[in-house]
Amino acid sequence: MPIKTVASLIPLLFLAIEEANGRVLITSKLKNFTLDALGLTILDFDFKALQGDPDNWTSTYRLVTRSIFDPISYVCSAMESLLTCVYPVKRKGFNAVVKLNAKFDRLIDKKREELQNGIFSNKPDNEKDLVTLMLEEDISITNEELRHNMAVFFLAGDDTISNTLSFCLYHLAKNKVTF
Numbered sequence: 481m482p483i484k485t486v487a488s489l490i491p492l493l494f495l496a497i498e499e500a501n502g503r504v505l506i507t508s509k510l511k512n513f514t515l516d517a518l519g520l521t522i523l524d525f526d527f528k529a530l531q532g533d534p535d536n537w538t539s540t541y542r543l544v545t546r547s548i549f550d551p552i553s554y555v556c557s558a559m560e561s562l563l564t565c566v567y568p569v570k571r572k573g574f575n576a577v578v579k580l581n582a583k584f585d586r587l588i589d590k591k592r593e594e595l596q597n598g599i600f601s602n603k604p605d606n607e608k609d610l611v612t613l614m615l616e617e618d619i620s621i622t623n624e625e626l627r628h629n630m631a632v633f634f635l636a637g638d639d640t641i642s643n644t645l646s647f648c649l650y651h652l653a654k655n656k657v658t659f
Contacts, residue, residue: 482607485520489513492530507646514642515541521632524609537583540576545638547573581627587624591615647659 493513497504512529516539519527529538549551553570556563563570588611594600597617600608608616609634611626 482609484523484607485609489516489520489530492516496530506649507642508644510649511638511642512538514638514645515589517520518634518637518641520609522592522610522630523584524612525583530552537580541572541581541634543576547576554589584627585628587611588615588626588638592619604611633634 493509496509496512498511506584509530515527515529519525527538527541528534533539537581547570550569550573552567553560553563560570564574565571582643591611592615597648600612600616605613614621614626614629
């Protein structure tokens with residue numbers, strides 16, 4: 481795991497907390513921190529969630545995750561193609577998936593090129609992102625397979641990490657005498 485990469489996000493987290501000036505909804509800050517950390521450690525892509533999402537990639541990602549868990553999509557899954565045409569929320573989610581997939585494909589293609597040029601040859605494995613490690617192991621893996629693997633890590637890590645960090649901070653704040 482790229483420890484230095486994650487450590488570089490801590491000052492941004494503190495800055496985001498300080499800018500709130502007063503009471504802070506820490507769960508949203510930690511959710512942004514987690515997305516930035518996952519983006520950098522999985523794909524070496526900065527969502528810039530802690531910096532206010534200037535490029536709208538955070539909101540695109542959040543739209544994708546909301547559309548995945550949309551109850552109407554579950555109930556009417558057999559009519560998914562029809563839903564995309566008539567259900568505006570599903571259409572927005574579909575467009576967000578297409579946009580995110582295109583961005584990830586461009587980043588993966590760039591990684592392949594950098595790998596062939598030997599850019600990562602002197603970088604230690606513990607500081608490489610996950611996609612680089614996957615490509616080093618099997619260069620013939622398709623972009624679609626990489627995207628599917630990344631999706632699993634994003635979905636598995638996003639809520640679990642941010643909720644765990646929130647839980648830990650809550651208990652540290654509540655039980656100050658312990659430490």
